[in-house]
Amino acid sequence: VQLQAFGGGLVQAWGFLRLSCAASGLTFSTHTMGWFRQAPGKEREFVAAIDWSGGKIDYADSVKGRFTISRDNAKNTVYLQNNSLKPEDTAVYYCAAGSAYSVSYFRLETRYAYWGQGTLVTVSS
Numbered sequence: 001v002q003l004q005a006f007g008g009g010l011v012q013a014w015g016f017l018r019l020s021c022a023a024s025g026l027t028f029s030t031h032t033m034g035w036f037r038q039a040p041g042k043e044r045e046f047v048a049a050i051d052w053s054g055g056k057i058d059y060a061d062s063v064k065g066r067f068t069i070s071r072d073n074a075k076n077t078v079y080l081q082n083n084s085l086k087p088e089d090t091a092v093y094y095c096a097a098g099s100a101y102s103v104s105y106f107r108l109e110t111r112y113a114y115w116g117q118g119t120l121v122t123v124s125s
Contacts, residue, residue, distance in 0.1 A: 001026045003114055006022075016081070019095075021035075022076060023114075028097075031098060032111075035048045035080045035094070037089075037092065047063055049106035054071055067082050078095060085123045086123060094116055100112070
């Protein structure tokens with residue numbers, strides 16, 4: 001199984017980026033996909049997740065209204081549209097695939113069996 005995240009970069013505050021995560025080696029359409037991030041000196045935290053159908057979505061309060069998660073099962077890809085970026089959004093963003101079929105479990109890292117290598121997002125003030 002491989003999850004390859006890309007699309008990170010350097011952006012000014014209030015700018016936007018679109019992260020993508022391409023999956024291979026698994027039945028993508030049956031997995032919940034999540035985005036997590038880890039800022040320098042901090043623990044990794046949940047950002048957003050979407051179930052296999054796209055019908056259940058959850059966001060961390062810190063990104064709600066600014067980030068949008070979506071998926072294209074035909075392309076085995078999950079996206080994270082990051083708008084109105086803030087310096088505190090600076091982090092390495094990781095995508096993950098798992099079996100958290102209930103929204104209650106979306107935020108639990110232990111429900112995700114596969115992780116990508118991460119892509120760095122740097123937001124300057």
